[in-house]
Amino acid sequence: MKYKEYKGINYADIAREVLQRWQDGKVFERSVEGREGAPSFTFYEGPPSANGTPGIHHVMARAVKDIFCRYKTLKGYQVKRKGGWDTHGLPVELQVEKELGITKEDIGKKISVEEYNKRCKEAVMKYKDQWDDLTEKMGYWVDLQNPYITFDRNYMETLWWLLKQLYDKGLLYEGFTIQPYSPKAGTGLSSHELNQPGAYREVKDTTVVAQFKLADKDDEFFLAWTTTPWTLAANTALAVNPAIDYIKVATYNPYTYQPVKVIFAKDRLNYLLNTKAEGIPLSDYKPGDKLIPYEILEEYKGKELVGIRYEQLLPYVPPTGDAFRVIEGDFVTTDEGTGIVHIAPTFGADDFRAAKKAGIGAILVKDEEGKDSPIVDKQGRYVKEMGEFAGMYVKNEYYPAGEAPEKSLDVLLAIKLKEANRAFKVEKYEHSYPHCWRTDKPVLYYPLDSWFIKTTAFKDR
Template sequence: MFDPVDPKQSFPALERGILTYWKEEDIFKRSIKQRKQLSGDLLEHGHGERAKGQGLKSQSLSYSFYDGPPFATGLPHYGHLLAGTIKDVIPRYQTMRGHAVERRFGWDCHGLPIENMIEKENNITSHQQIKEMGIAAFNGLCRASVQRYAKEWKQTVERMGRFVDMDHDYRTMDPEFMESIWWVFAELHRKDLIYEGSKPMHICPRCATPLSNFEVGQGYADRTDMSVIMTFPLKDDPKTVLLAWTTTPWSLPGNFWLAVGKKITYAKVREGDTTYILAEKLVETVFKGREYEVIGTIAAKELIGKSYEPLFPYFVGTVLPSTEDTKKPQTYGERVFKVITNDAVEVSDAEGTGIVHLTSSTGEDSNAVAVAEKVDVLPHIRIDGTFIEAVKDLQGMNAKPEGKDPMATDKKVIESDRTLESPRP
């Protein structure tokens, strides 16, 4: 006979009852200890003496589950609850299969969340202020507050019913943890699995630090930028000019390539004694209100490889670092300033001119081209958002200044080079 069940049940009360039972009986830690004594598939063989008689070994069979730790600078939200549930299901399943699955909860103590919180609380508005107060002092403030919501996290994780050890949690700021990461890196280096390369990253100019995709998503906002059409005369025929388009004039001092679309048909448009090349579909839009004549068309493949006069001369004579120690060092002027096509670059004849300007360092598409062309990445803007000294006309200026006119630098770039057509909003 079963005990009578009250049909009017409180599901939260039932859950709390189960949680209390798990805690009083120490079910989570016992599940690990039991499987350290026996290994095999408990779903197939059961457990205890019967399992021993069915071929289960007394040797431990562990299962490692790698779990990225959260920040404790804010309260858990729906995303944490969903991910936490998934992270609980897999170790539980492997436990049922007979594996000993040790899992310790951890805290990510590094990164911008804690830094931004401390900056707001202490009215810190610039990287320079942190230097003035001292890195050690700033780190001390961060260290003291990084686990501000650890108690609330523990309550939530336990209330979810997740099996994870929060009594012996780890913190990424602990020296022993950091040393373990350095040990891993050293082992990878010892096995020749580490290499140096360049990777496009979102950055925070104010903090002078890279940003994760998650952090960028938190601060995403639409903004109005300037649209500019540039003229690039061909080296072997200066009277023939490529028309390229960009919405980031501040990136033009770093121009290395022009990209065309493989499937786009380009038109030759004569105006005066100059022949312009742009996407056939965009001729009427670009030359609206002007006297011109379309004198022919040209396929993208006929443009690929053609060299053009650089918009700015800043890096023409700069030697590629990778060629400095070779018998024949090469300059950027010898390797870039040409028309290319690359599947990583989106070129459209729906707007602009059908020809896109590229640097080697301002985006994933630019970086992909630099890798494909085997050209060393050369950033013309520092991590703090200012132009490097080589960009003589603009050195020290902020590429995208905040304030009343965020397009002030874009306008300055246009003034610096007279081969730019009139900007359009």
């Protein structure tokens, strides 16, 4: 076989020449048909969505896919490659809703379901020609003449049939978990989605070291730090590490100037108090002094604090079960905060697990259907039971453009706690926080009902 010699190489011309030869000779088709009866290696492409234009990352991913298929062909397999189009899901819906200036709540009101579906089907294949052109030019071999399309009825009915088989085998079940949730997109997010580049961003949030008053003690408090003050109304427990050293300190609240005794991890003394005030008599303190004196009264191991009860911090909604006591948490550290972690079972995976293990209830209300729901609705707003804060979004980013209040919910809650002698320290804190890749808005950790396939039943296979 002779190979053409190229002089003064023009790679674009060479590419066009090779592609033309492949097309004229139906090389891809013959590589499949010519191995009829050979062992099969079947490839279904993880389908792209044609409502967005292809990028260089698609070229890179497809080059890797193509290598495996060509390798298997060279090893003698019949390699059928089936292309596909992902035509379902939120990216398409969000694009159409943005174009029409509507939200999910408007479907069936401002626009019929039929018209909405029609617009989605039109939008989802918007850039198909560009995808086909890229596929051909990069030499990616895949059957685009007979693709699987996820809005096709045959495809959908096949999936329903498969789900029915799993259900009949007892492998389909409904579960309740705390998941990353995007209020603006109206959907939960997978760990894969949160691990995408750019999902975690540096943000500055209002943080609060809250004072949780011990039951039957007038001036004694546990100190717990949070970067999400809006979750404090859902608090039902405080977690300590049994092995950590804790101290009780007599001092003064820096906002109300009232005398207090506060309990926190010994290693966090430098964060919570100014050590330059060490040795100043408590009696010398005058309201407004920059140096606030303190005196260490007692020292404990965390295990000695377990079981102590305290009062509800923000008593808008009563708990569903046992609540407001100190529990064990091996995840508690002294790297940040106070060494005591505030537990809101409805808004954190660790919180949910720790509370469940300790038999701690949650703060729940009834929704319109009479189901138990958290104090934040799926749009990211406090529910009506939350008094003067009802209807406020827990993140200012959730408000429509130009409608966010000057003082966020976190700031207003911090002010309320300061005035009530329930905040020991309030400050801005820069940290990394996950955002939804579809909407660029912060996510919440939220309780969601979800359906799961019991893959663990076959883990040994």
